[in-house]
Amino acid sequence: MQNIRVCILGDHSVGKTTFISRILTGEFDNNIVDTQTILNYNNLGHNIITTTDLNYSDAVILMFDLTNHNSINYVLNQLNLLNGFGIPIILVGNKSDLNNNNWYHNTIRNFIAQNQINVYYDISAKSNYNYDKPFNYIANLF
Numbered sequence: 001m002q003n004i005r006v007c008i009l010g011d012h013s014v015g016k017t018t019f020i021s022r023i024l025t026g027e028f029d030n031n032i033v034d035t036q037t038i039l040n041y042n043n044l045g046h047n048i049i050t051t052t053d054l055n056y057s058d059a060v061i062l063m064f065d066l067t068n069h070n071s072i073n074y075v076l077n078q079l080n081l082l083n084g085f086g087i088p089i090i091l092v093g094n095k096s097d098l099n100n101n102n103w104y105h106n107t108i109r110n111f112i113a114q115n116q117i118n119v120y121y122d123i124s125a126k127s128n129y130n131y132d133k134p135f136n137y138i139a140n141l142f
């Protein structure tokens with residue numbers, strides 16, 4: 001079986017750990033602690049991504065929070081870093097269970113048109129909506 005390494009990037013609190021936990025355990029874990037806090041607690045330093053990490057990644061999931069407009073700015077910054085790596089980019093808007101308006105549709109459409117993004121999914125790590133789509137998409141690439 002082939003190993004595929006996936007890097008998940010996103011602003012503070014967008015749901016990265018919850019999403020991974022949902023994939024790995026099938027559960028929605030309500031007691032997840034900030035990853036930064038865990039890393040500091042364990043004296044592991046900061047969880048800042050480096051180009052070395054990206055060199056070892058086969059694909060990147062870029063996650064933002066559909067209820068936090070600012071988290072799309074983080075995604076924009078990461079896209080600058082990702083430029084030139086040539087790895088597939090899967091854009092994911094998490095927390096669709098909380099989103100009761102469609103503010104983001106035009107924003108996302110423009111965003112995808114202007115950037116090199118393979119695919120976009122709305123997901124919810126809480127309700128399970130589309131939660132399997134990002135990794136299925138990646139698995140089908142390899």
Ligand SMILES: Nc1nc2c(ncn2[C@@H]2O[C@H](COP(=O)(O)OP(=O)(O)OP(=O)(O)O)[C@@H](O)[C@H]2O)c(=O)[nH]1
Nearest residue numbers: 012013014015016017018032034035095124125126
């Ligand atoms: N309603 C809702 N809440 C979610 C969802 N996914 C995550 N959350 C909540 O969002 C908060 C942050 O989730 P985390 O998984 O810790 O986010 P993170 O991106 O790992 O955050 P850092 O490690 O601090 O960068 C938690 O309170 C989660 O329960 C979702 O799909 N829907």
Ligand SMILES: [Mg+2]
Nearest residue numbers: 016017034035
């Ligand atoms: Mg985390």
